[in-house]
Amino acid sequence: MSAASEVNLKQTLRKLEFPLCAKEALNKIGELICGRITSIKNMDLALDLMSEFIFCEVDRRGNKRSSPLSALLELQLLEILFEHFNGLTNEAARNTVFLSLFSGTTALQRAGILSKLVSLAIGIPSPAILTSASTWMQQLGCTSAHSCKLAQAIVHDYFHLVPSAADRMKILPDVAPQFTANFLTAVAENYFNSKKKDQPYPSESLLQTITQWISQNAHLCIAAQQKQAALPPGAIAMEATTAIAGLIRWCTLAPMYEQDSQLYSHLHLALLNSILEIPHTTPPKAICAQHLATSLRFILLYSNKTGKQSNLQLALDRFAQAVQVALSTKCVYGKIDDLIHQLQQLPFNKLMSIVINTHKECK
Template sequence: MSQLSGPEIKHSLRKLDYPLCAKEAIIKIGQLICNRVPSLKHMDLALDLMAELIFCEVDRRGNKRHSPLTSLDELQLLDILYDYLNNTSNETSRNAVFLSLFSGTTAMMRSAVLSKLVSVAVGIPSPTVLSSASVWMQQLGNTSHNSNQLAKALIKDYFVLSPNIVHKLNVLPHIAPQFTANFLTAIANMYFTDGKKEAFTFPSQNLLETITLWVNENSGLCIAAQQIQSSLPPGAIAMEATTPLAGLLRWCILAPIYNEDSDLYGKLHLGLLNSILEIPSTNPPRAISAAHLVQPVGIILRFLNDEQLKVKTTEQIVDKQKTLIENKLQLCLDRFAQAIQVALSINCVYGNMEDLFYQLQQLPQNRLLRIVIHTHKLNK
């Protein structure tokens, strides 16, 4: 079949019923795109086979199908894709096929199949498939909409619909550290991200427990995606992973002022600080962006502004309530200062440092934060 032309290959595969045509098509797709130097003609043929014979998005004339895969078809397809990827030992070839199946232009359209495929790989588990999923998240951006949608689907599967099996995820950082790190980055981007309290969403208790456990038991987890170079097809440009450190620190910093009083935030904060301290100080990675690290500033200032408006529009807040708010604010600022000082001590913060410290000076008085700012000025 390898000597057949494109039309002949399609004609041969069309004779097969689904899902056998999909099973044969994925093998042919691997052969087409995993050549040493695949031609554009081969790539176009592979994409055509995916659209028509794998995902059934178009008919043989290229017209869009209005009826999606049935539930049975989808289940059979998941089995085919899982077996093919799990049994493809060549990492570069496997990643090339995975990235082609769920490219940036088709990922949203195929998100249901993608999410279920990765969910199965998490549950079984399959480090091989999760490795390719990690590369996919990194190449499309682990803070992108596509990665967020995948993270939401996994959270729904394991933390909402099946909370009784959450404990099975405890091994995930050990079997798939790069995937877990990219998954954490996507999750971190989903919560504590809006300045309006009514628009805020917070992680569930079981999700927070799992993440806290992961971080505290695996000090190198947060930078794991930056430690190994992705195996990509020829010509592909490796995209740098964003670590989850700044996003998860934001959770811990903002939790007190939004009445998220779980002790887990304190434990997570400590685990994150220890993770940063474990980063090699000689030639450290670009672990934390200054632009990401400074994000809590605007949210804290908007929170204080809202509290001041409440005082003006309602009866004056009693002293006890004022003290409570002030204590929560100081805990928030203490955690912020600790995170900044530890990150600076390891020299793993990159970006516009002057803007970072300019914005920090807009925050209310806090003894530890002032010491950090003053020390930075002396060391300039």
């Protein structure tokens, strides 16, 4: 597109009131970045259109606006975005526009609109938007700060703000299994994690929902690894990180932190069954050894205090069971020998010592 055409396009859009200008800008952005031939110039223009006409972050001269969208304008934008993405039948094109609108460089700035859009897509529901959100999480990293913040916002909306709305979450795996899997990975990162100081443990309703999901669908945790993300030609799809290691951490650490809900026992069993159902791949990709090892420092810290030995032994039993099942099904990747070496640093546990010796004998 020539410089004159760019100017004419922007002048035309400036004559339209919001949200009509946003609607027209979205259509133009799709043409610019989803065509067979794209260019840096087209991408730069698309980014300009997003900033000025969709999110109203800058004025016509490119200067940053001091005030964000009002609540009414934000609601109108959400309606436009919802209709636009549901109207795009080409998944690769939809994902391309979605990723561009909420790219890593602007994710924090637009996080509020993104979380509201995804929450809306859960409530309506919209498999199309949830699929694009799932791709977004994978491309940025399911355990990244951006994905964790999105997961936190969804948990707030459906489990804290309006607790009765939690029922809408029960059908989520049927509506969007890939999104649910990536959501689980991010949620797992948000709890039983020393980096999160506020509300370090999941609520009973969230724990119950997750336990129910995995108990009813043994393949849910690996769902995002079963389907390749649809991206434009030349783009590299990032491999999804499963929630298994993170949720194993929950079950392992729960006794040490006096989280005595029976749901942790049920979740632990569901996870073991899920691991047993993981199909063999070469190389394995379901559970990262380094992710499994994140529980170790918490266990060592606890053992150095005057914590209950019974709680410590229960934690070690659960961790040993999970490690053994994961190793026996050959679904662990990464530095397995380092993991075994770290396990040897833990306080004595009969089951763990058997797991360590069994691994050494099988080598």
